[in-house]
Amino acid sequence: NRKWWRLVSQNSLGRQHMFNSTSIIADSGCNFVELKEYDNPVLLISVRSLCTIQWFLTSQTIRFGLPEHPSTFRDMTSKGASTRHKSMTLSKSNAGNASQGELEPVASSELLMVSQDEDGYIHLYNAFKTEVQALSMEVKVLADSKYQLA
Numbered sequence: 683n684r685k686w687w688r689l690v691s692q693n694s695l696g697r698q699h700m701f702n703s704t705s706i707i708a709d710s711g712c713n714f715v716e717l718k719e720y721d722n723p724v725l726l727i728s729v730r731s732l733c734t735i736q737w738f739l740t741s742q743t744i745r746f747g748l749p750e751h752p753s754t755f756r757d758m759t760s761k762g763a764s765t766r767h768k769s770m771t772l773s774k775s776n777a778g779n780a781s782q783g784e785l786e787p788v789a790s791s792e793l794l795m796v797s798q799d800e801d802g803y804i805h806l807y808n809a810f811k812t813e814v815q816a817l818s819m820e821v822k823v824l825a826d827s828k829y830q831l832a
Contacts, residue, residue: 690723724832727829730823
Protein backbone atom coordinates (compact mmCIF):
# COMPACT_ATOMS: atom_id res chain seq x y z
CA ASN A 683 0.00 0.00 0.00
CA ARG A 684 2.81 2.40 0.86
CA LYS A 685 4.54 1.67 -2.48
CA TRP A 686 1.34 2.63 -4.32
CA TRP A 687 1.01 5.95 -2.43
CA ARG A 688 4.65 6.75 -3.18
CA LEU A 689 4.00 6.08 -6.89
CA VAL A 690 0.89 8.29 -6.82
CA SER A 691 2.78 11.14 -5.14
CA GLN A 692 5.28 11.30 -8.01
CA ASN A 693 2.57 12.09 -10.59
CA SER A 694 1.19 15.63 -10.88
CA LEU A 695 -2.46 14.60 -11.16
CA GLY A 696 -1.86 11.99 -8.46
CA ARG A 697 -0.70 14.70 -6.06
CA GLN A 698 -3.84 16.70 -6.86
CA HIS A 699 -5.91 13.66 -5.87
CA MET A 700 -3.93 13.04 -2.69
CA PHE A 701 -4.01 16.56 -1.33
CA ASN A 702 -7.48 17.60 -2.47
CA SER A 703 -9.69 14.54 -2.32
CA THR A 704 -8.49 11.02 -1.63
CA SER A 705 -11.92 9.49 -2.26
CA ILE A 706 -11.97 10.45 -5.94
CA ILE A 707 -9.14 8.03 -6.79
CA ALA A 708 -11.33 5.00 -6.15
CA ASP A 709 -14.27 6.48 -8.05
CA SER A 710 -12.41 7.58 -11.20
CA GLY A 711 -10.76 4.26 -12.04
CA CYS A 712 -7.23 5.67 -11.91
CA ASN A 713 -4.37 3.28 -12.52
CA PHE A 714 -0.81 4.46 -11.97
CA VAL A 715 1.83 2.60 -13.97
CA GLU A 716 5.56 2.92 -14.52
CA LEU A 717 7.04 3.17 -18.03
CA LYS A 718 10.66 2.33 -18.77
CA GLU A 719 10.98 5.29 -21.15
CA TYR A 720 9.63 7.85 -18.67
CA ASP A 721 11.05 8.59 -15.20
CA ASN A 722 7.80 9.45 -13.38
CA PRO A 723 4.67 7.33 -12.93
CA VAL A 724 1.98 7.65 -15.58
CA LEU A 725 -1.76 7.77 -14.92
CA LEU A 726 -3.65 5.35 -17.17
CA ILE A 727 -7.26 6.53 -17.34
CA SER A 728 -10.12 6.11 -19.78
CA VAL A 729 -11.05 9.21 -21.72
CA ARG A 730 -14.61 8.85 -20.48
CA SER A 731 -13.41 8.95 -16.85
CA LEU A 732 -11.19 11.93 -17.57
CA CYS A 733 -14.21 13.80 -18.93
CA THR A 734 -16.25 12.72 -15.91
CA ILE A 735 -13.76 14.19 -13.44
CA GLN A 736 -13.54 17.41 -15.42
CA TRP A 737 -15.46 19.12 -12.60
CA PHE A 738 -12.63 18.15 -10.25
CA LEU A 739 -9.99 19.52 -12.59
CA THR A 740 -11.83 22.79 -13.19
CA SER A 741 -12.87 23.50 -9.61
CA GLN A 742 -10.42 21.85 -7.21
CA THR A 743 -7.21 22.54 -9.13
CA ILE A 744 -8.08 26.18 -9.81
CA ARG A 745 -8.61 26.78 -6.09
CA PHE A 746 -5.97 24.48 -4.65
CA GLY A 747 -3.64 23.86 -7.61
CA LEU A 748 -0.25 22.36 -6.94
CA PRO A 749 2.24 23.88 -9.38
CA GLU A 750 4.11 21.54 -11.69
CA HIS A 751 7.85 21.96 -12.00
CA PRO A 752 8.70 23.18 -15.56
CA SER A 753 11.31 20.43 -16.02
CA THR A 754 8.58 17.78 -15.76
CA PHE A 755 6.79 19.22 -18.79
CA ARG A 756 10.10 19.47 -20.70
CA ASP A 757 10.99 15.86 -19.85
CA MET A 758 7.59 14.60 -20.92
CA THR A 759 7.63 16.46 -24.23
CA SER A 760 11.21 15.61 -25.13
CA LYS A 761 10.80 11.89 -24.43
CA GLY A 762 7.25 11.72 -25.78
CA ALA A 763 8.21 13.11 -29.18
CA SER A 764 11.11 10.70 -29.67
CA THR A 765 9.74 7.56 -27.99
CA ARG A 766 6.66 5.55 -28.88
CA HIS A 767 4.35 4.87 -25.93
CA LYS A 768 1.43 2.49 -25.78
CA SER A 769 -2.11 3.71 -25.42
CA MET A 770 -4.94 1.21 -25.19
CA THR A 771 -8.38 0.98 -26.76
CA LEU A 772 -11.03 -1.26 -25.30
CA SER A 773 -12.85 -3.10 -28.06
CA LYS A 774 -15.94 -5.13 -27.30
CA SER A 775 -16.96 -8.23 -29.21
CA ASN A 776 -20.28 -9.97 -28.67
CA ALA A 777 -20.37 -13.74 -28.21
CA GLY A 778 -24.01 -14.67 -27.91
CA ASN A 779 -25.51 -12.50 -25.18
CA ALA A 780 -22.23 -11.95 -23.31
CA SER A 781 -19.70 -9.27 -24.25
CA GLN A 782 -15.95 -9.59 -23.89
CA GLY A 783 -13.39 -6.81 -23.73
CA GLU A 784 -9.95 -6.96 -25.34
CA LEU A 785 -7.14 -4.45 -25.04
CA GLU A 786 -5.54 -3.45 -28.34
CA PRO A 787 -2.73 -0.96 -28.89
CA VAL A 788 -3.65 2.32 -30.56
CA ALA A 789 -1.54 3.48 -33.53
CA SER A 790 -1.25 7.12 -32.43
CA SER A 791 0.14 6.52 -28.96
CA GLU A 792 1.61 9.31 -26.85
CA LEU A 793 1.87 10.74 -23.37
CA LEU A 794 -0.45 13.59 -22.41
CA MET A 795 -0.19 16.17 -19.64
CA VAL A 796 -2.85 18.14 -17.79
CA SER A 797 -1.52 21.65 -17.24
CA GLN A 798 -2.81 24.79 -15.57
CA ASP A 799 -1.96 28.19 -17.10
CA GLU A 800 -1.38 31.47 -15.26
CA ASP A 801 -5.08 32.36 -15.43
CA GLY A 802 -6.10 29.07 -13.80
CA TYR A 803 -7.48 27.38 -16.94
CA ILE A 804 -6.85 23.65 -17.39
CA HIS A 805 -5.38 22.38 -20.69
CA LEU A 806 -4.55 18.90 -22.00
CA TYR A 807 -1.33 18.80 -24.05
CA ASN A 808 0.18 15.99 -26.08
CA ALA A 809 3.90 15.17 -26.32
CA PHE A 810 4.29 17.64 -29.19
CA LYS A 811 3.14 20.57 -26.98
CA THR A 812 -0.14 21.01 -28.86
CA GLU A 813 -3.44 21.20 -27.02
CA VAL A 814 -5.84 18.27 -27.41
CA GLN A 815 -9.08 19.50 -28.96
CA ALA A 816 -12.56 18.53 -27.79
CA LEU A 817 -13.47 16.83 -31.08
CA SER A 818 -10.60 14.35 -30.81
CA MET A 819 -11.66 13.58 -27.24
CA GLU A 820 -15.22 12.86 -28.38
CA VAL A 821 -13.90 10.29 -30.84
CA LYS A 822 -11.79 8.71 -28.08
CA VAL A 823 -14.82 8.54 -25.76
CA LEU A 824 -16.81 6.72 -28.44
CA ALA A 825 -13.93 4.27 -28.95
CA ASP A 826 -13.54 3.69 -25.18
CA SER A 827 -9.86 4.68 -25.40
CA LYS A 828 -7.44 5.24 -22.56
CA TYR A 829 -5.05 8.16 -22.09
CA GLN A 830 -1.65 8.03 -20.47
CA LEU A 831 -1.18 11.20 -18.43
CA ALA A 832 2.34 12.18 -17.43
